[in-house]
Amino acid sequence: MSHAAPIPPDDSYLRSLIEATADAVANAEPLDSPHTGADEASRAAVRSTIDAAATDLVALSQDLHAHPEEGFAEHRSVRALADLLAKHGHEATVGLGGLDTALRAGTEGEGPHIAVLAEYDALPGLGHACGHNVICTAGAGGFLGAAAVADRLGGRVSLIGTPAEEGGGGKETLARAGIFDDVDAVVMLHPFSHDIAMHPFLxxxxxxxxxxxxxxxxxxxxxxxxxxxxxxxxxxxxxxxxxxxxxxxxxxxxxxxxxxxxxxxxxxxxxxxxxxxxxxxxxxxxxxxxxxxxxxxxxxxxxxxxxxxxDSQPAYLPIRFNTTLAGRWSVNQRGTGRKPLPPGVVPESLTGSTDLGNLSYRMPAIHPMIAVSDATTALHTKEFAAAAGSPTGDAAVLDGALGLALTVADYLGDAALRAAVHEEFEAAGGALDVPSFFD
Ligand SMILES: [Zn+2]
Ligand SMILES: [Zn+2]
Structure with missing residues (x-):
C-alpha cells in the first residue's frame, strides 16, 4: 500500500541524541589553560574598546542579516564592514588575492602576527542561515579590541575577510595567493546551537x-x-x-x-x-x-x-584542533557567563565542513562555536537564520568579539603560551602542503 506522501522519519534516534547530549552538557567541565595570557591592563583596554564599538557591531550584524549576499558576491557586506572599520580608525583594503570581496586591515609593527577571520557570505534562499553575520561582526569586534593593544604587546593583528565559505573555499584561494604567508596563527568563531571550544569539522x-x-x-x-x-x-x-x-x-x-x-x-x-x-x-x-x-x-x-x-571548488580539509589556544578561548569566555564545552560532549557526527580547515593545517587555528540558538536548531535552516538575527545573535557578537580579542591579546602578550601553541601544532605534524596533498 503506497500513497503520495513520504513516510515521516521516526525521530526517536534524534531525540535520544538530544537527551544524551543534554545530560553530557550538564556535567561537562570547560577547558582550562595553564597560561596567564595578556596582562590585566591590556585586557581592560580590550574590554573598553569593544564596549565603545558595541552599538556599531550589533548594527552591522543586523544590517548584514537584512541584506544577505551569496559567496563571491558579498559586495555590499564587505563595504559595510570596511565602513565600520574606518569609523573606528582602521583603513581596510577591499579586494585581494584575486577575490573582489576579500578584505584586509591590520596594525603595523614587528613581532608575532595573528589574524582574526571574518566570513560574510549567505546561503541561496535561506539568507544568513549559517549566521555569518555573527562571524563577521564578532571578528570585526575581536580585531578592534586586539588592535588597541597589539603594539604594546609587541605584535600585530590583522582582520582578514574571507569570501565564500559556503562552497567557494575563499580561504584556500587566499592562502594560495600568499595572503596568509606572514600570518602565524588565525582565530575565528562560528555560531551554533551550543557553546563549544573545539568541535570537529570534516x-x-x-x-x-x-x-x-x-x-x-x-x-x-x-x-x-x-x-x-x-x-x-x-x-x-x-x-x-x-x-x-x-x-x-x-x-x-x-x-x-x-x-x-x-x-x-x-x-x-x-x-x-x-x-x-x-x-x-x-x-x-x-x-x-x-x-x-x-x-x-x-x-x-x-x-x-x-x-x-x-574539486571544481577547492577541497576542504578537516579542522586540526589547537587545544592550547582553545583553552584560552574557553577561559576568556568565563566573564560572559558562557561555558564552552570541551570536544566530545555534543555528538561529533553533528557537523559539516569549513575552509578554515585548510588554514588549520597551515598554522595554529581555533574555530570555537558560540551559541545563538536552542539545542535542537540545526545550521542551514530558516530557524537558525532567525536566531542569527535575534537578540541571542547580537549577544554572541559581543561575547564572541571579547573572546576573540582577549585570545589574540593572550597570544601576542604571553610568549610561553605562544610557544606552546606552536609546539602543539608541530607535534600534530606541522604544516601540510595543502595544494598538493590530494595529488
Ligand atoms: Zn554553512
Ligand atoms: Zn558557516
Missing amino acids: GRRQLEMVFHGVGAHASAQPFMGRNALDAAVAAYQGVSALRQQLPDSDRVHGVFSDGGARPNVIPARAAVLFYLRSGSPATLRDLASRMTAIAHGAAEMTGCGVELHW
Missing part, C-alpha cells in the same frame, strides 16, 4: 563521475549502445555498498547530475556528483581512492568510459 572533496557511453535507439538497436546511465547507477550502488565499511566519521552523498534525456535513447552521457567527507586528511585521501576504484569498476562493467572531475 574534510570535504567533490567528485563528479562523468560516464561516456554510446547512444543508440533503445528499442530498435539497443545492442549497438553502451549505456552511460547504467554505469552511473552502478557507481551509485557501488558507493552504497562501500558505506558499510567506512569509518563512522566518513560521509558520502551524491546526486545524478545527468541521467540522459529520453527513455528511447540509450544515454551516451551520464554523471553523478558526490561529496566525500572524512575526519582526517589521510582518511579523506583513502576515501577518494575507493571512490576512484568504484568509478573505474562501473565503467568497466558497462563498457563505458569515465572521466573524474575532482
Whole structure:
C-alpha cells in the first residue's frame, strides 16, 4: 500500500541524541589553560574598546542579516564592514588575492602576527542561515579590541575577510595567493546551537563521475549502445555498498547530475556528483581512492568510459584542533557567563565542513562555536537564520568579539603560551602542503 506522501522519519534516534547530549552538557567541565595570557591592563583596554564599538557591531550584524549576499558576491557586506572599520580608525583594503570581496586591515609593527577571520557570505534562499553575520561582526569586534593593544604587546593583528565559505573555499584561494604567508596563527568563531571550544569539522572533496557511453535507439538497436546511465547507477550502488565499511566519521552523498534525456535513447552521457567527507586528511585521501576504484569498476562493467572531475571548488580539509589556544578561548569566555564545552560532549557526527580547515593545517587555528540558538536548531535552516538575527545573535557578537580579542591579546602578550601553541601544532605534524596533498 503506497500513497503520495513520504513516510515521516521516526525521530526517536534524534531525540535520544538530544537527551544524551543534554545530560553530557550538564556535567561537562570547560577547558582550562595553564597560561596567564595578556596582562590585566591590556585586557581592560580590550574590554573598553569593544564596549565603545558595541552599538556599531550589533548594527552591522543586523544590517548584514537584512541584506544577505551569496559567496563571491558579498559586495555590499564587505563595504559595510570596511565602513565600520574606518569609523573606528582602521583603513581596510577591499579586494585581494584575486577575490573582489576579500578584505584586509591590520596594525603595523614587528613581532608575532595573528589574524582574526571574518566570513560574510549567505546561503541561496535561506539568507544568513549559517549566521555569518555573527562571524563577521564578532571578528570585526575581536580585531578592534586586539588592535588597541597589539603594539604594546609587541605584535600585530590583522582582520582578514574571507569570501565564500559556503562552497567557494575563499580561504584556500587566499592562502594560495600568499595572503596568509606572514600570518602565524588565525582565530575565528562560528555560531551554533551550543557553546563549544573545539568541535570537529570534516574534510570535504567533490567528485563528479562523468560516464561516456554510446547512444543508440533503445528499442530498435539497443545492442549497438553502451549505456552511460547504467554505469552511473552502478557507481551509485557501488558507493552504497562501500558505506558499510567506512569509518563512522566518513560521509558520502551524491546526486545524478545527468541521467540522459529520453527513455528511447540509450544515454551516451551520464554523471553523478558526490561529496566525500572524512575526519582526517589521510582518511579523506583513502576515501577518494575507493571512490576512484568504484568509478573505474562501473565503467568497466558497462563498457563505458569515465572521466573524474575532482574539486571544481577547492577541497576542504578537516579542522586540526589547537587545544592550547582553545583553552584560552574557553577561559576568556568565563566573564560572559558562557561555558564552552570541551570536544566530545555534543555528538561529533553533528557537523559539516569549513575552509578554515585548510588554514588549520597551515598554522595554529581555533574555530570555537558560540551559541545563538536552542539545542535542537540545526545550521542551514530558516530557524537558525532567525536566531542569527535575534537578540541571542547580537549577544554572541559581543561575547564572541571579547573572546576573540582577549585570545589574540593572550597570544601576542604571553610568549610561553605562544610557544606552546606552536609546539602543539608541530607535534600534530606541522604544516601540510595543502595544494598538493590530494595529488
Ligand atoms: Zn554553512
Ligand atoms: Zn558557516
